Amino acid sequence: MFFVVGLVIGSFLNVCIYRIPRKKSLISPRSSCPDCHTHIRWYDNIPVFSYLLLRGHCRTCKAKISIRYPCVELLTGYLFAHLSVFVQYRHESPCVFTGYAALSCALIISTFVDLELLIIPNEVTFVGIPLALIFSVLCPGLHNEHQTVRNFSLFGISRLDAAVASILGMIVGGGLIFLCGVLGKWIFRKEAMGFGDVKLMSMTGGIVGWKLGVAIFFVAPFFGLLMAIPVLIRKKTHLIPYGPFLSLAALVCIFFQDYFIGIVDVYIQILTILFTGLHL
Numbered sequence: 001m002f003f004v005v006g007l008v009i010g011s012f013l014n015v016c017i018y019r020i021p022r023k024k025s026l027i028s029p030r031s032s033c034p035d036c037h038t039h040i041r042w043y044d045n046i047p048v049f050s051y052l053l054l055r056g057h058c059r060t061c062k063a064k065i066s067i068r069y070p071c072v073e074l075l076t077g078y079l080f081a082h083l084s085v086f087v088q089y090r091h092e093s094p095c096v097f098t099g100y101a102a103l104s105c106a107l108i109i110s111t112f113v114d115l116e117l118l119i120i121p122n123e124v125t126f127v128g129i130p131l132a133l134i135f136s137v138l139c140p141g142l143h144n145e146h147q148t149v150r151n152f153s154l155f156g157i158s159r160l161d162a163a164v165a166s167i168l169g170m171i172v173g174g175g176l177i178f179l180c181g182v183l184g185k186w187i188f189r190k191e192a193m194g195f196g197d198v199k200l201m202s203m204t205g206g207i208v209g210w211k212l213g214v215a216i217f218f219v220a221p222f223f224g225l226l227m228a229i230p231v232l233i234r235k236k237t238h239l240i241p242y243g244p245f246l247s248l249a250a251l252v253c254i255f256f257q258d259y260f261i262g263i264v265d266v267y268i269q270i271l272t273i274l275f276t277g278l279h280l
């Protein structure tokens, strides 16, 4: 059921990926073929199935439909299904699922816009950052430190804690990428990291908290290197979208959060020992 819901939402994310960077309305007009401008009928607009039925071509003009459409739909479907199992397995509230699912949607839009146009749209991050805080307050369970709090007592102190955790996550997540960009600019004497990545990581940190924010910061470059090397050799370009790697790292860190928080905790302990040692 979550997979099917994900497919339908993925279909809407496709609309966002195409229209948001082109500054078009998300509601009207109805979807049409970018080549012949024929309105797409409802039976040609069924996620994945219509693409397979039409074998990836427009019914009217036979123009090729991007493989991105079914990919985004399947990816969203998969993530919704995985997240629902993940949240149930951990006995989290449905609210936690909503928070993670919303973040996944924002990451999918950012990733595919970044892959195509090398930008992360402000429309996503400027909506996502305040939403991350709102989700955290509505659902303190999102922040690992407050896993025990699952009731809905309004004005409970746990909500305040979650808000603090969310803001801290935004500052640490965005701050690390920002520092990286400043350092890169100083070393390479040119723009090393886009400001879109800073905002993307602020949004993500606002949902996952500062510890996972740190984990994502260190995991993303591994994915980046794995994929950047063949791209650099083939395309001979120095511009590589970093949003997709941050997004991938964010999802991996969410699904294996106990493991990654454990690692961050070990480093915190090591640093604490080092600093107290220096004081002694």
Ligand SMILES: [Zn+2]
Binding pocket: 033, 034, 035, 036, 037, 038, 058, 059, 060, 061, 062, 063
């Ligand atoms: Zn067409």
